[in-house]
Amino acid sequence: MKNLKFKSLMNNVYTMLLLGISLAILMPGCSRRFFRNRADNEVHQILATKDKYANWKLEQFHLLPDPRARFASAGNQDRPAMPPDDPASMAMAPNPQKPGKYGIGHMEGSGYIDLLSQYDSENRSAVAIKVPKEIDAPFKLVSFKQDGINYLDNLDPDKGPFDSMGLTYKGDPAGRYDHPFLIKLEQSCELGLVNSRDFQFRRENVYLAALPVTLQRFAFAAQFYANEVAIRERANSETVANNTNRWNVASEAGFTKTFSTGALLLFRYANSIVVDMAGNGGTQIRTPSALSLDLFQPLFRGGGRAVTLEPLTLAERNLLYEMRSYARFRKEFYADIVVGGSPVVFSTPATVASASRFNSVFGSGLGGAGNVQVTPGEGNGYSSTSQVFPARRDGYLPAVLKAGLLQNERENVRDLSTTLDQYKEMQAIGDQSELQVSRILQQLLTFKTSVITRELSLRDALDRFKYQLGLPIDLPLELDRAPLEPQLAQLARYSNLVDEFKKTRQESRKLNDPKKVDQLRKGLQTILRESDFVKGTQFKEKLPKRWAEWEAMTKEELAAKLKEINIRRLELQESKADFERKGKQQPSTEKLELGEKDFEFFLGRFERNLRLYEQKVNWLRNGVDDQLNQFENLIEDFLLVLVEPRNEKLDKTRKSWPNLPRVCVDGVDLLKTEIDEALFAGCRHALTNRLDLMNGRAQLMDSWRQIAVSANALQGVMNVEYSLLGTSPANVAQPVNFNAGSLRHRLILTGDLPLVRIQERNAYRATLINWQRQRRNLMAFEDTIIEDVRNEIRSLRASSQTYDIQKLVVELAYLVLDNALETTYAPSKPGGGGGTQGNNESAQAAFTQQLLGAQSSKLSAQNGLFTIWIDYLSARTFLYRDLELLPLDPRGVWIDEIETCHCDLPAKKPAETVTNLRSIPNGAEGTRGGPASFLLPPRKISLK
Structure with missing residues (x-):
């Protein structure tokens, strides 16, 4: 008998020991990776249902950083390597956590370098x-594996350990790079998607916003629970327990379920196994x-769908x-990469709602109610590390503009140095004074200072741009200058035109040889033809015939013809002046005739003076050799003949100006249509399609709903509860022996008068104030959008007009500079004592x-052109x-289809009245915005 008791006792001990071991294994729960993956899966499922x-x-979304990013996260995500600690902090505080098998590592990726x-x-x-030349060797980079493992090969984010995450950039003191990395605008956008800290921060915000959804959805699901308590008790006879020797294992399991009306269902099964030895x-x-079933329904405070589902x-x-x-941010991110700046993004704090549960089942003394693990409104937000260092924005285009301005300044210094x-050289032969040379030197030094300033500005802009991209x-x-290429090409055309004209002048002056006067005509003909x-x-095609007509005339015929042409020419010039005084344009037929008469007059006069020069007429004037002066006069007439091909080439060059993008x-063409119609069309589209405005209007609805939720808390408490309790026999081993005789039913009504509601009253009043504020905020936001769009449209129209003016300014700057150089460097006249102006100091000055x-002026015109273009x-x-019209491709680059997708569309009919502008359905069915969700009451505004 004793052996039987001992054996039974040992069996009970083994059973309890096995049960204890099982609990010790199960209580810690699943692994970190399991919970992380479960959270990721639920979030991805929720996002998939919302992304419609x-x-x-939802594009370019991934929670883990891109493997090519500088902040890539390789290795075990749940147990990352310990980062290097601050020595003082480590020394002055306990250090309960050790690095573990993954060690200590500074995590920085190098894929962006590749x-x-x-x-x-x-x-x-x-x-x-x-x-x-100093870096003519082929571009190459040193191995980026020398400072650590290149984790980009066969990356598995959950595999480790690792020593480092590739190259930790240490600067370039030893010439690690042969030359700067050259990137284009599109590549900058793509690199930003990979490497921008701001972009990754916004991705994580989307994920964090999805976590409360998983929690609140779970709050309305059946929530199961199970717990167990094992007690081994031994007491001697002299104790109060009086010779006790027993095991007691208490178990409890059940579930809770919250309904949309606020009702709560609790089911519980409790069992106690007592082994008394x-x-x-x-x-x-x-x-x-014990078996219990409780159903709880608040009728007033805390009850109803409005409160429970909020x-x-x-x-x-x-x-x-x-x-x-996030979708709006992607477009703003592109604009920030391209343009820079710090745009103001409308944002209102997310409304925080929690169901009113005062004196309700949640947290009350109802048996078993404490097992409600997640209640509606609990954990509605998750805090995260804030963006401590907001990105400084400078942008690609501003940096390229600074590079273009620096190039202009450097070219200006080179020209002035020449x-x-x-x-x-002119000073050495007496054609210029020391004063004039000093003035040129003074201006050159000033421009050199400008070069230093421009270079400093460019370097600062590049550093800010690198910070924006997340680069060291x-x-x-180095930024590709493609945005400025159209203007650079146009300036090159003007420069080539001026250089060709200068070369023609130089070639014509080389023909000045008094001993070869008979060859002068042939030489000039060669220049004009070849x-x-x-x-x-x-x-070139019509000159030979027209010049031959003048060559065939006698001296008298040539003089008569010149007189006739000049009379008509002066008449046309007077007519042109009359039209200009009246603010009108001269008829095109008269313009063409005037051009023809000018050319005929210059060509005829050139033929007359060429004959006189060939006959050496006036070579001697007052006993002084005046051949050079006569030759210069002839060259001036020759150059006037070249005005026609110069104008022809100028017209061709003018047609080569790059057009502003439409x-x-x-x-509706916002540049060419009437200003009022353009402003209305832009504002209408913005108010209809702006994503952040959709959020603002929806958040106004959130504030409106909070009024009813806060008002619910002002009511008294009236709860109805039904309770069912069944028990099994206490002194036998029959844990599921429940019968009708052992069941107990209870119907409980609980009431509480609303005598003290000062906290709820204050909250309700604050809710009403918040509602009014939200209304005003939305109005202000709409006004801000309208103001921004109107300002931008007006600015674009002004820039378009300024661009047309600046094209003429640039052309004149090149021609005026060429004329100034020609005047300054013209050959000296005989008897003048040096220079075209002689020794006249005032003329030199x-x-x-x-x-x-x-x-x-040329430098100012070039810089102005670049600035207007950018x-x-x-x-x-x-x-x-x-306008919310920045569709992006997978690289994050604007798909600029304005020319085909918006300019060629039939214009929408203008609204009958301006008051309809704010009544546009935000995202109405059939439009780009999604489902119709909100209509604002009309409010009269002015678009002038």
Whole structure:
């Protein structure tokens, strides 16, 4: 008998020991990776169900950083390597956590270096940029595996350990790079998707906004629970327990379920296994059990769908807001990469809602209610590390503009340095004074200072741009100048035109040989027929015939013809002046005739003076050799003949000016249509399609719903509860022996008068104030959008007009500078004692001032042209960002289809009244915005 008792006791001990071991294994729960993956899967499923509208498609979204990013996260995500600690903090505080098997590592990726190397290789091969002589060696990079493991090969984010995450950039003191990385605008956008800290931060915000949705959805699911308590008790006879020797294992399981009306269902099964080994009859086993079912429904306070579903509603809507904000951010990110700046993004704090549960089942003394693990409104938001260092924005286009301005300044210094050398040569032969040389030197030093300032500005802009892309600040970077290429090509055309004309002048002056006067005509004919300046012109084709007509005339016929042409020419010039005084345009027929008469007059006069020169008439004047002066007069007439091909080439060059990209919306050309119609079309489209405005209107609805939720808390408490309790026999081992006789039913009514509601009253009043504020905020936001769009449209129209003016300014700057150089460097006349102006110091000063002014005007015109061009591109980008018309490709680059998708559309009919502008359905069915969700009451505004 004793052996039997001992054996039974040992069996009970083994059972309890096995049960304890099982609990010790199961209680810690699943692994970190399991919970992380479960959270990821639920979030991805939720996002997939929400991602159904094309206008805010969730693109370029991934929670883990791109493996090529500088902040890539390799290795075990749940147990990352310990980062290096601050020595003082480590020494002055406990250090309970140790590095573990993954050690200590500074995590910084290097994949972006490979991406930059690829971009650089492609770009330099495509544009065939000549590397400076000192770095003529082929571009190569040192191995980026020398400082650690290249984790990019076969990356598995959950595999480790690792020593480092590739290259930790240490600067370039030893010449790690042969030359800067050359990247284009499109590549900058793609690199930003990979490497921008701001972009990754916004991706994580979307994920964090989805986590409350998982929680609030779970709050309405059946929540199961199970717990167990094992007690081994032994007491001697002299204790209060009086010779106790027993095991007691108490178990409880059940579930809770919350309904949308606020009702709560609790089901619980409790069992206790008592093994008493101190009884007189030997070991006794008892298994008393209890089965309970409670149904709780608040009728007033805390009851109803409006209150109960509010936390879930807000969580779902906040996720939608964040998805739309993310889609909006992608466009803003492109605009920031391209243009820079710090745009103000409208944002209102997310409304926080929690169901009113005062004196309800949640947290009350109802048995078993504590097992409600997640209640509606609990954990509605998750805090995250804030963006401590907001990105400083400078943008690609501003940096390229600064590079263009620096190039202009450097070219200006080179040109002025050449001028200084020529002035020194002229000073050596007495054609210029020391004062004029000093003035040129003074201006040159001033321009050199400007070069230093421009270079400093460019370097600062590049550093800010690298920061924006998440690149190391000391990484060498060079931006492709493609945005300025159209203007650079146009300036090159003007420069070539001026150089060709200058070369023609030089070739004509080389014919000055008094001993070869008989060869002068042939030489000039050769220039007029074969020089580069006349190639490709109609002048070259018609000149021989027209000049032959003048050559065939006698002296008297030539004089009569010149007189006739000049009379008609003066009449046409007077007619032109009359039209200009009246503010009208001269008829095109008269313009053409005037041009023809000018050319005929210049050609005839040139033929007359050429004959006189060939006859050596007036070579001697007052006993002084005047041949050079006569030759210069002849060359001046010769150059006047070249005015026609010059104008012809200028007309061709003018037609080569790059056109400004068009600006259209909904079939309305915002640059060419009437200003009021353009402003209305832009504002209408913005108010209809702006994603952040959709969020603002939806958040106004959130504030409106909070009024009813807060008012619910002002009511009294009236709860209805039904309770069912069943028990099994207490002194036997029959844990599931429930019968009708052991069941107990209870119906409980609980009431509480609303005598003290000061906290709830204050909350309700604050809710009403918040509602009014939200209304005003939305009005202000709409006004801000309208103001921004109107300003941007007006700015674009002004830039378009300024661009047309600046084209003429640039052309004149080149021609005026060429004329100033020609005047300054014209050969000396005999008897003048040096220079075209002789030794007249005031004349020298005047010509020097003219030259310096023309040089400065050219620089100012070039810089103004670049600035207007870049400003226009920037304003256009900002406008289409604010119009929500920046569709992006997978690289994050704007798919600029304005020309085909908006300019060629039939224009929408203008609204009958301006008051309809704010009544546009935000995202009405059939439009780009998604489902119709909100209509604002009309409010009269002015668009003038």
